[in-house]
Amino acid sequence: xxxxxxxxxxxxxxxxxxxxxxxxxxxxxxxxxxxxxxxxxxxxxxxxxxxxxxxxxxxxxxxxxxxxxxxxxxxxxxxxxxxxxxxxxxxxxxxxxxxxxxxxxxxxxxxxxxxxxxxxxxxxxxxxxxxxxxxxxxxxxxxxxxxxxxxxxxxxxxxxxxxxxxxxxxxxxxxxxxxxxxxxxxxxxxxxxxxxxxxxxxxxxxxxxxxxxxxxxxxxxxxxxxxxxxxxxxxxxxxxxxxxxxxxxxxxxxxxxxxxxxxxxxxxxxxxxxxxxxxxxxxxxx
Amino acid sequence: xxxxxxxxxxxxxxxxxxxxxxxxxxxxxxxxxxxxxxxxxxxxxxxxxxxxxxxxxxxxxxxxxxxxxxxxxxxxxxxxxxxxxxxxxxxxxxxxxxxxxxxxxxxxxxxxxxxxxxxxxxxxxxxxxxxxxxxxxxxxxxxxxxxxxxxxxxxxxxxxxxxxxxxxxxxxxxxxxxxxxxxxxxxxxxxxxxxxxxxxxxxxxxxxxxxxxxxxxxxxxxxxxxxxxxxxxxxxxxxxxxxxxxxxxxxxxxxxxxxxxxxxxxxxxxxxxxxxxxxxxxxxxxxxxxxxxxxxxxxxxxxxxxxxxxxxxxxxxxxxxxxxxxxxxxxxxxxx
Numbered sequence: 001x002x003x004x005x006x007x008x009x010x011x012x013x014x015x016x017x018x019x020x021x022x023x024x025x026x027x028x029x030x031x032x033x034x035x036x037x038x039x040x041x042x043x044x045x046x047x048x049x050x051x052x053x054x055x056x057x058x059x060x061x062x063x064x065x066x067x068x069x070x071x072x073x074x075x076x077x078x079x080x081x082x083x084x085x086x087x088x089x090x091x092x093x094x095x096x097x098x099x100x101x102x103x104x105x106x107x108x109x110x111x112x113x114x115x116x117x118x119x120x121x122x123x124x125x126x127x128x129x130x131x132x133x134x135x136x137x138x139x140x141x142x143x144x145x146x147x148x149x150x151x152x153x154x155x156x157x158x159x160x161x162x163x164x165x166x167x168x169x170x171x172x173x174x175x176x177x178x179x180x181x182x183x184x185x186x187x188x189x190x191x192x193x194x195x196x197x198x199x200x201x202x203x204x205x206x207x208x209x210x211x212x213x214x215x216x217x218x219x220x221x222x223x224x225x226x227x228x229x230x231x232x233x234x235x236x237x238x239x240x241x242x243x244x245x246x247x248x249x250x251x252x253x254x255x256x257x258x259x260x261x262x263x264x265x266x267x268x269x270x271x272x273x274x275x276x277x278x279x280x281x282x283x284x285x286x
Numbered sequence: 287x288x289x290x291x292x293x294x295x296x297x298x299x300x301x302x303x304x305x306x307x308x309x310x311x312x313x314x315x316x317x318x319x320x321x322x323x324x325x326x327x328x329x330x331x332x333x334x335x336x337x338x339x340x341x342x343x344x345x346x347x348x349x350x351x352x353x354x355x356x357x358x359x360x361x362x363x364x365x366x367x368x369x370x371x372x373x374x375x376x377x378x379x380x381x382x383x384x385x386x387x388x389x390x391x392x393x394x395x396x397x398x399x400x401x402x403x404x405x406x407x408x409x410x411x412x413x414x415x416x417x418x419x420x421x422x423x424x425x426x427x428x429x430x431x432x433x434x435x436x437x438x439x440x441x442x443x444x445x446x447x448x449x450x451x452x453x454x455x456x457x458x459x460x461x462x463x464x465x466x467x468x469x470x471x472x473x474x475x476x477x478x479x480x481x482x483x484x485x486x487x488x489x490x491x492x493x494x495x496x497x498x499x500x501x502x503x504x505x506x507x508x509x510x511x512x513x514x515x516x517x518x519x520x521x522x523x524x525x526x527x528x529x530x531x532x533x534x535x536x537x538x539x540x541x542x543x544x545x546x547x548x549x550x551x552x553x554x555x556x557x558x559x560x561x562x563x564x565x566x567x568x569x570x571x572x573x574x575x576x577x578x579x580x581x582x583x584x585x586x587x588x589x590x591x592x593x594x595x596x597x598x599x600x601x602x603x604x605x606x607x608x609x610x611x612x613x614x615x616x617x618x619x620x621x622x
Contacts, residue, residue, distance in 0.1 A: 040309035
């Protein structure tokens with residue numbers, strides 16, 4: 001491919017190739033503090049390419065491919081090339097990851113213990129992860145929690161935090177010194193702005209943590225909290241995992257251990273500040 | 287070295303040769319192996335060799351993944367066995383599932399997609415009814431595709447199990463009914479070897495005949511490096527006194543002499559390192575088989591298009607081909 005960049009996020013190495021300079025330049029700029037893949041050999045490849053040769057220049061649109069692809073993935077306009085690269089990396093993880101049990105969850109760590117927040121799109125995972133980072137937690141990731149089947153520990157995957165719609169202004173206000181990417185309007189998920197994890201999150205991204213709390217947040221309701229039984233947690237986490245089935249027995253054992261050992265709560269919240277106060281309260285009595 | 291499928295062939299043929307790879311070479315090798323669905327196979331070939339730590343991790347994942355795939359494939363075969371057992375009809379496993387069920391070296395690390403089985407042609411309706419009663423359902427919603435399969439193909443339209451989400455291809459013949467070559471499926475069933483659970487696998491000679499037919503008389507050689515690797519492993523495993531002669535005779539019975547001869551030549555060229563005598567279009571075939579770049583992407587578009595057209599030419603007489611391609615074109619299909 002004409003342009004390429006390599007980087008490592010947590011334990012996973014990526015190589016991103018592109019027909020255009022723009023997406024690779026954007027990735028290089030925002031991931032400038034990230035290391036190279038171990039041994040310079042990436043785990044996954046991402047391809048950003050023009051579906052037809054002339055679409056490189058004429059109404060350029062970015063097709064997302066790689067080692068693993070969804071056949072019908074829709075292309076993005078070139079202005080959203082950074083988003084295409086992010087989606088490409090997430091896709092390789094979702095479809096190809098076999099070393100770790102992958103949970104669609106935002107993760108943050110304090111004193112070696114991690115909180116896992118999972119829920120549907122719009123539940124506020126990314127925003128809450130950014131705000132926990134602003135309050136001194138170590139950000140481990142806003143998209144995937146990587147559970148090691150051998151140890152039960154959670155590995156970090158601190159890619160760029162993908163803030164959406166109302167979450168953008170909330171995070172901008174809480175993190176005035178942080179580095180942000182360009183604001184992308186009109187993406188398939190509305191407005192998106194990427195936030196670069198802080199230096200601590202990047203420096204410590206090779207350090208796993210012990211899972212201590214599973215949280216199912218829900219945005220847009222009066223504040224409420226309830227404990228979640230292991231049976232319900234198990235089912236919800238199988239749905240939040242893209243590779244639970246593919247891992248077979250290892251996946252089952254990882255998930256049962258997690259559900260058995262880690263308490264789970266569901267919280268509803270009307271705004272981020274309320275949620276954060278609530279999370280701190282639950283955390284303090286664990 | 288320019289990175290294409292030959293990089294992967296060299297690593298499979300001579301695992302020690304990977305010692306000379308730099309990180310760019312390793313990156314290309316892994317991408318190509320993954321694209322050709324040979325990463326698990328490569329992992330087994332490189333086992334125990336000194337390799338970079340990052341590669342070791344990736345290959346360990348590939349091995350674990352292939353092992354899980356093996357378990358799932360055997361379970362799917364067992365589910366089909368239970369569905370078809372009451373009918374008493376003979377059921378023969380084909381391709382990857384047959385290799386792992388028989389513990390053949392071709393199955394080591396092999397990625398297995400669908401379950402392929404062969405049943406007697408005159409009992410195909412019975413098989414279909416039994417499978418549907420056991421939870422399999424239609425995949426092809428398009429009536430043209432469905433009718434096309436039923437009228438012209440060597441298999442039922444693909445079925446998928448509604449709970450396990452696994453596909454089954456039920457064959458009654460080896461090649462499409464319209465193909466110019468007509469291997470003797472009844473002879474394959476008659477000479478099949480029984481497994482302990484009552485399922486059957488083809489005889490050694492027929493395993494190779496089926497692989498050669500599948501590779502060179504059907505399809506456009508996509509995934510051909512893996513199919514040729516199957517052939518290489520089978521030949522290695524069954525090599526012995528008189529096998530070559532028996533294989534030749536069997537290929538003649540099925541009308542597959544030319545395909546088998548080509549398989550032997552190309553296998554030698556890619557996987558044994560013998561100085562093989564390539565004839566006719568062999569070089570074009572090698573060009574097609576190894577058409578990958580260092581990112582694992584398909585290259586050599588003209589060559590691939592040529593083989594795509596050839597695949598239809600082999601399958602159908604010209605008037606049927608023209609009608610089929612026209613219908614597909616109107617539906618927006620492109621050869622990719």
